[in-house]
Amino acid sequence: MIITAVTISVLILGIPSIILGGILVWKSEQLALENYAATISTTVERRIDTGEPINTETLLGWLQPEHLNFEVQRLTVRAPGTQVLTVGAPVSDPQLSSISIGPSGTVVIAEASAWKAIMRVGALIGAMFIGILLSLLVGVWLAMKGSRRISAPLIYLAAQAEQLGSVQVRATVRPCGIEEIDLVQEELVRTGERMAGRLAAERQFAANASHQLRTPLTALSMRLEEIELFSKEPEVQDEARICLEQVERLTQVIQDLLNTSKGQAANAEALHILEIFNQQREEWEESFRKQKRELKFIDEAAQPVLADRSILAQVLATLIENSLRYGAGTTTVACRRGTSSRGVVLVVIDEGIGVPAEIENRIFEKGVSGHGSSGIGLPLAKDLVQAIGGRIELTQARPAEFTVSLAALPTSLDPDLVIPKGAVVSVSRRRRRF
Structure with a gap:
């Protein structure tokens, strides 16, 4: 149950976190490229206002920004009254691109490879997966530790119940610290004491009853033997013999019942x-x-x-x-x-x-x-x-x-x-x- 609860919790929290983290990293890279394009557009607007020239060499100096986590591979600038200037190599898919349009109509297009962004997303996903795995392992460890703490007293409790059911010596189990299990164990001890008392009373009654019954049966069997021995009538002898056999069987039945009450085998x-x-x-x-x-x-x-x-x-x-x-x-x-x-x-x-x-x-x-x-x-x-x-x-x-x-x-x-x-x-x- 603990493992199931931990697994469900980790999956419910971990999977959305992985998806959201990947989206945030991708958006962060896209936002950084958009800020770069906006910065280039502002710089171009200022140069146009001051009359400074914009050429390919200038664009090459802007192509490698130090504040970005990736390289801008292609930069295109189209200012009013000037031709379109493009530096850098074409970018193959997957790619990141951003377009910034200035107040005077200046258009700046920045393109970069998306592989570094994808690698950052993958690294984040891998780190989160490792965290999920560690969480699951910790949950399994705690579950095993907790289950052993619970299962061991339950095993002893089951053994005590089995001994109680087989009318054996009452076992003594130390409290385990779990309130519910300790309550059941105490109740089993009390039940065992009550059963032991009742069994002792029943065995004592069986012993007393068998003793009281055997004495008159012995006297009866002796009288029947005398009748069989001294009688001259065959019918009386046969009836006495049958009655004597019944008395002997009844005596043996009493002994068998006494042995059964004592737990002795036949x-x-x-x-x-x-x-x-x-x-x-x-x-x-x-x-x-x-x-x-x-x-x-x-x-x-x-x-x-x-x-x-x-x-x-x-x-x-x-x-x-x-x-x-x-x-x-x-x-x-x-x-x-x-x-x-x-x-x-x-x-x-x-x-x-x-x-x-x-x-x-x-x-x-x-x-x-x-x-x-x-x-x-x-x-x-x-x-x-x-x-x-x-x-x-x-x-x-x-x-x-x-x-x-x-x-x-x-x-x-x-x-x-x-x-x-x-x-x-x-x-x-x-x-x-x-």
Whole structure:
């Protein structure tokens, strides 16, 4: 901006000055020649009045005036009663000429070459151009100096804002002396302190809540294990086992939320998607059957994925629950190969009316819901998927189709192929392989 302002100012003032200066120099040379011709005319009039002769030799003495910046190359005098006298060589273009007529009718014509006048005009223009160039250079220097004085604090201010946005340690930036920037920096410091206080309070609340929830959940899981162990009815044992798995998943969800509040990364592991599918089938199949709907799981990829077991189970549970509550017809959960060999996609689709058009582009925003719910499930699922390096998106609105993209392991690194299977150990009627 400074360079632009200086350039415009210099051009607006410099160009007219150059033109006006050139005109003034040219007019000055022309005026000097006119004064010379008038002086010669006065001298000739006086000689005529005194009767002194005027000849070629006299004119030659007048042809080289000392007070002019140029040489008069041709002088012509025509006095009354005398012949026309001309001295000097003809002048080629460009030329300056002046005609002076005296009171008695004496005519004096002075001619001179205009090259010296043109050179003076050129010298003036060159000097003014050099002045303009120096002015521009000084303006650029001042602009660079001023911009560095402004840009450096702005760079530090941007870094402080970035740290504030990423919830990092609050940076301390010294005042730069520019009032507006210092005001913004002080406000950022105050905002960072408020955010730090709120984050500390939220983390403390999450820690307290998780501690208070884990204690009754542990007691509940122990009671369920006792029921599963001592009950003789298979149906009761199955229900107790399913409830126990739900309690374990809820405990893991609480731990994941606590880790998220602390900024800790998820623990990714290689797992088979069929294990997650079997768990979700046991959890939701009965609910779908009560609504006379079908829940299908299809593993087309047959490839291990790299993800956190509890997070992936929670994300799938959120999508299946939404399909159960707001969808219709058959709900299909499929695992397919991605566009590359290093990825797989989980697709959840039903046969319902889909997502309303007014919230289609905001479906993953907190508080956005087309059915009066809290609008927290899908935003939380998005955060959890991103925590394990995946991506969730709405690939089709009507009917609703959600896609979860995950990293896959090469088939050669399948845990069942790399790690040999151990013996089957029975723990409270639950069979696990170690």
